Amino acid sequence: MKIAIASGKGGTGKSTVAANLACTLALSREVALVDCDVEEPNLHLFFPDSAVDVPVTTPVPEIDPALCNFCGECGKFCRFGALSVLKDRVILFPELCHSCGGCSLVCPQGAIEEVPRTVGRVACSCPLPSLTLVSGVLNEGEVMAPAVIRAAKMLAEGHPLILYDASPGIACPVIETLEGVDACILVTESTPFGLHDLRLAAEVVEGIGIPAGVVINRSDGQDEETLEFCRERGLPVLMTIPFSREIAAVQNRGGLICRDLPGWEERFADLFEAVVKIVGVSP
Amino acid sequence: MIRLAVVSGKGGTGKTMVAAALADISTVPQVLADCDVDAANLELLFDTRRLTTEEFRGLEAARIDLEQCRDCGICADHCRFGAIVRRNDAWEVDPLHCEGCAVCTYVCPTGAARMEPRVCGEIYTSATDRGNLAHARLFPGSGNSGLLVTEVRKRATSLADGADLLLADGPPGIGCPLIATISGVDAVLIVTEPGVSALHDLERLVTVCRRFDVQIFVAINRFDLAEDICKRVEDYCEKEGIVVAGKIPFDPSVIDAVRNGRPVTRSESPATDALRALRKSLFAELGFR
Amino acid sequence: MIVGITARAAGTDAPVEQRFGRAPYFVFVDTETGKAESIENPLVDAAGGVGPRAVQMFSEHGATVVITGQVGGNAARALGMGGIKAYAYRGSGSVAEALAEYTAGNLQPLPL
Incomplete structure (x- = not known):
């Protein structure tokens, strides 16, 4: 089973939920936790351990100067401006390249070959006996987040139970993360911002057709509007985490409430059962 | 015109709260840009009147x-x-x-x-009680938020009309929307919090900002929740030569203000005092009176 | 020598456009013959990567000098590597006026 943990808004506690859920589940079964928030991967901070790095590359063009006659077809074709053909040279902007392969297709001289270029890495570790952590890390200044997410997901493939921590928002990296998942946990907080962004995230998972439920984090007990929204949209509320300085303190120092505060391991185990229920199959 | 972007490597550090507070207590004529197009929230905190709505076309x-x-x-x-x-x-x-x-x-x-x-969102301009605002909405799942940010910034510039400050609320992360937000700005204010994750994200964000010719300032939100990690954040800033322009205490009135959809600075509280001090030291650094 | 100028419309009477890659028109003037050729910029509504693509168009038209308002980082790099010089015209005059300013040596080079 594949479960994504997502949120329209950043900082709702999505990674904290993912880390606690993974830590709890790892007590009773094999779990793979995939950090798909490749711009700001943080899960490794909850589970410090030595990791093996696998580079993530995307293909970019390389031009054979012996064959190129500067006809300019590649530069005209590329919609991303990754190639600029001048009188006597071709200038490549690899960070603009989307690796579509169009330039090598259109080159009449067969002068373009694609070569791998590193845009990030995937760090794999086993911080707990039954937990595999796979973290996608996008290099600073790169834009091809989906390629790193794809690679991270691929390395976790084959595990019976996979949790994906998505990046905040609703743009392409989130779509890439949600590809092929069985259920999605939407983490929100009960503020107008939280609700506004939950609405957007709910639209996305609904659009793709993934069963979803909601975790309300940092609740101060006044969650009426959020609850009303969940009722309207048929989204079950899977868990409510209250706001408390005690919880905030555990989290700020990189701790896990399922380990450090009594009662939370049971609650995260219940969260998993609730997710299983919305998928409608046993894991 | 000074262009200032309020950013945060990590979401949820209180970036929009700080941006809205600065906009609320700013002492100079200003124009606002909500560059957090995945989750544009600035509009929710001010009295806004929509001026224009345009379709946003990304790549074909x-x-x-x-x-x-x-x-x-x-x-x-x-x-x-x-x-x-x-x-x-x-x-x-x-x-x-x-x-x-x-x-x-x-x-x-x-x-x-x-x-x-392909239409993948809408771009708006609005009049608010604290200056004109350019903002946008990206349709769910549409890519290209970086390009949309560029369009929002363009609208903000054209709405500036003699303003001395362009104040942008930036996106979380360090990807293309962030780069589109900070390219060409004069200064960034990074809102962080005393947490292990937040410090890690701060370091990555500073690496990206260093590639641009921008002044970097830091504000530490909820600094009193973990004084020891707060000290680590301050030590890091000192080592990097980054000015910590303000420290905001944890204050339940911030949650109240957000819940009621208004800037926290509309009422007196410890957070309001800290935000006033932040505004003052930041504006002094930027050369405003 | 061919000078390429970014413009809001066709012809040398058109006002100069400040944007480089997204200018509606490019006007190419041969300074020896005085002949001008205007082309409509197909990139004006393109989503991204317009700078490098516009540089390729200037190169194709044989321009060795560009007059415009400002150029982005990628375009600047392509212009620099292609040996095309860029000059800033920040006034509101026409293509012909900008060219006269350039010829008189009054325009500042853009950093490439």
Whole structure:
């Protein structure tokens, strides 16, 4: 089973939920936790351990100067401006390249070959006996987040139970993360911002057709509007985490409430059962 | 005009709260830009009146004309993004995955695959009680938020009308929307919090900001929740030569203000005092009186 | 020598456009013959990567000098590597006026 943990808004506690859920589940079964928030991967901070790095590359063009006659077809074709053909040279902007392969297709001289270029890495570790952590890390200044997410997901493939921590928002990296998942946990907080962004995230998972439920984090007990929204949209509320300085303190120092505060391991185990229920199959 | 972007490597550090507070207590004529287009929230905190709404077109997407399609599937073989899918016994472009590269139009032997403009969001300008605001909404799942940010910044510049400050609320993360937000600004204010994750994100964000010719300032939100980690954040800033322009205490009135949809500075509280001090030291650094 | 100028419309009477890659028109003037050729910029509504693509168009038209308002980082790099010089015209005058300013040596080079 594949479960994504997502949120329209950043900082709702999505990674904290993912880390606690993974830590709890790892007590009773094999779990793979995939950090798909490749711009700001943080899960490794909850589970410090030595990791093996696998580079993530995307293909970019390389031009054979012996064959190129500067006809300019590649530069005209590329919609991303990754190639600029001048009188006597071709200038490549690899960070603009989307690796579509169009330039090598259109080159009449067969002068373009694609070569791998590193845009990030995937760090794999086993911080707990039954937990595999796979973290996608996008290099600073790169834009091809989906390629790193794809690679991270691929390395976790084959595990019976996979949790994906998505990046905040609703743009392409989130779509890439949600590809092929069985259920999605939407983490929100009960503020107008939280609700506004939950609405957007709910639209996305609904659009793709993934069963979803909601975790309300940092609740101060006044969650009426959020609850009303969940009722309207048929989204079950899977868990409510209250706001408390005690919880905030555990989290700020990189701790896990399922380990450090009594009662939370049971609650995260219940969260998993609730997710299983919305998928409608046993894991 | 000084262009200042309020950013945060990590979401949820209180970036929008700080940006809204600065806008609320600013002492100079200003224009606002909500560059957090995935989750544009600034509008929720001010009294706004919509001035204009425009369609936002990102990259074109492919479409397959079934009248001309001979069902050969060559387009699907060449598409690197898996965007050409089999539905109802015919080839179809899945717009969520189409990158707009146009390879399918090149390889299609019958000319059935064509590029068409794709509307992926809306761009708005609004008048608020604290200056004009440019903002946008990205339709769910549409890519290209970086380009939309660029459009929002352009609208903000054209709305500036003699303003001395362009105040942008930036996106979380360090990807293309962030780069689009900070390229060409004079200064960034990074809102962080005393947490192990937040410090890690701060370091990555500073690395990115260093590539641009911008002044970097830091504000530490909820600094008193973990004084020891707060000290680590301050030590890091000192080592990097970054000015910590303000420290905001944890204050339940911030949650109240957000819940009621108004800037926290509309009422007196410890957070309001800290934000006033932040505004003062930041504006002094930027050369405002 | 061919000078390429970014413009809001066709012809040498058109006002100069400040944007480089997204200018509606490019006007190419041969300074020896005085002949001008205007082309409509197909990139004006393109989503991204317009800078490098516009530089390729200037190169194709044989321009060795560009007059415009400002150029982005990628375009600057392509212009620099292609040996095309860029000059800033920040006034509101026409293509012909900008060219006269350039010829008189009054325009500042853009950093490439």
